[in-house]
Amino acid sequence: MAKLKNTEQKIFDAATDLFLEKGVDRTSVREIATRAGINLALMNYYFRSKENLFDAIFTQLVKQNSEELIRVLDSDLELHEKIRQYVHIYIDMLSENPLLVSFVMSILHRSRERITEMKAISSLYATDQFTRQLIDEGKKGNIRRTNPTHFFVDMLSLIAFPFAIKMLVMDKNNFTEKEFQEFIKERKERVPEMLIDSLRLR
Amino acid sequence: MAKLKNTEQKIFDAATDLFLEKGVDRTSVREIATRAGINLALMNYYFRSKENLFDAIFTQLVKQNSEELIRVLDSDLELHEKIRQYVHIYIDMLSENPLLVSFVMSILHRSRERITEMKAISSLYATDQFTRQLIDEGKKGNIRRTNPTHFFVDMLSLIAFPFAIKMLVMDKNNFTEKEFQEFIKERKERVPEMLIDSLRLR
DNA sequence: ATGGCTTTTAAACAGTGTTTAAAACAACAA
DNA sequence: TTGTTGTTTTAAACACTGTTTAAAAGCCAT
Structure with missing residues (x-):
């Protein structure tokens, strides 16, 4: 061995x-x-450098995790169901891989240039297929006409940011690790509801 | 001189x-x-150290900017109007002080211990007064009964995270700096609407 | 085995944050 | 004024970082 x-x-x-x-x-x-x-x-x-080594590791890590997300976005699922699945998978992913959050944070924070990792992170962003679906459903009158960029930023924010402020949330609510996980679990239902609600015709 | x-x-x-x-x-x-x-x-x-110097600077910066936000949360404003003002002020603050975002990010990212800055950041979190208001309005039946922690995390996420992923959003949408600012400006209306909508009775 | 490649090594380099121990300065007492 | 005490400033060194160098070792086909 x-x-x-x-x-x-x-x-x-x-x-x-x-x-x-x-x-x-x-x-x-x-x-x-x-x-x-x-x-x-x-x-x-x-x-070539420590920075480069980090790039390699980071790119691989993101690639591994983003494949499933992209598959969902590009699937034929009905819009609401797609949103539900996307949020579920994304939150699960960040739950199981908390360090991915701090990795991404550290990248975004030193934001100048750093295009290598940017490209990697981009794969976590909306796909054309999903954008089109959102616009089409709006035109058909099935949902409220919605700016896809805003919608996707909303979605990413509600999914990812709670992990970034994990320590703050735990501190303020006297949460144990277990209680925080429970809190996150609740968001798997709450967040899709909120997003779908924002698409509701009125 | x-x-x-x-x-x-x-x-x-x-x-x-x-x-x-x-x-x-x-x-x-x-x-x-x-x-x-x-x-x-x-x-x-x-x-005593560079780290300590950073702490001092950071704490002062956050204190300066958080006062106005806390004043709004603790005010007697009607709930919906309070949410609107809070979001407006917070987004304006982050727009004018983009480095505050990367500061906070860098803190949150190296999250272990670092309680000094945590205390400072905590001042950006919900106040008791606001939490009570949210619960009371729920009891009175004016809004849907809502978990204050979830609501506040939603609010912070929708406000702050877009700044954290600024580069990603700009890259994906081919935004100029001006266009990104316009995008953020739109969120000053969109975000309160979404939040208030999530409190709607149904 | 000899030459030409790749891989490995120990040593040095330039940069970092921090500490030291002596010097300069200030303020007050004799 | 001089002398003493405490604070502030200084140059130099320290231990650490990521990176480069130039020589050594290993490998493999000729």
Whole structure:
């Protein structure tokens, strides 16, 4: 057993673990090298820089998780059901992978340039298919005519931001981790309801 | 003129400018010292560390901006009007002070401990008075009975998150800065409407 | 085995935040 | 004034960071 991994993979895996454990800024390349059991300079040999290594890890992580979301957006599901499923899957994903939130946050926060990761994150955004569906249903009079950008920003905000302010919410409500998870679970019903309601004809 | 400022104030001001200009991580203490026209070690003499200096600046910035918001939440305004004003003021604040967003983001992202800044941020959260108002109106049957925590998280999410994903939204919609501001302006009407709608009896 | 590639290594480099111990300054007492 | 005490400032060093270098080791086909 063991020894199947080549050097590049060992660095990638060790860095992934450490980045998720203690954040990118707080893990040094020397630490990565030690954990991976390789020489310090090899990190720069295989990935040009620490930043680049992070890019690679981040892109892979987002790609893994976004596929299912895109599949839902591009599916033939009826609009309301699609929204329900999208929100469910997205919230579940962030629940199980809380570090993805802080990853994305850290990217968005140092927002200048950084187009590499931007491209990756973009895959979490609306698809053309979904945008068209929203416009079509509006034209048909099945829903209120709605600016797709606003609707999608609403949706992303209601899904993702609660995770970003998790500590704040827990602190203010004296939530345990379990109670916060319960709170999030409630949002899986509440958020789609709110979004669908905003599409209601009046 | 000039020369009114003592050393501590010079450091504080120079650091504030630089932090806002290029972010905390990307400004070195040597840069701060140079800009402030003081010796390197004085930064550690007056503030114990760079982190501590950031805390001081951050706390002051948040305090400045949160006062008006708290005043609205604690006012006697009718609920719907209060929501409208709160959203308006909050969005205006973030529009004029985009760096406050990235500041808060950077705090929330490195979420462990960091209670000092947490306390500061907490002042941006719901007040008891507002929570009570929401429950009372529900009991009176004027609005739908609503979990205040959910409602407030909804409100904060719809207000703040669009700023966090500004670059993503601009990139996806080919927005200019001006167009993004227009988009945000639209949200000043849209968001209160959505929130008030979620309180509607049914 | 010899040459030409890739991979690995130890050492150094330039940058960071922080600490030290001595110097300069200030204010007050003798 | 001089001397003493406490505060403020300084230059230098420290320990750490990410990155580069140039030499060594390994590999593989000729």
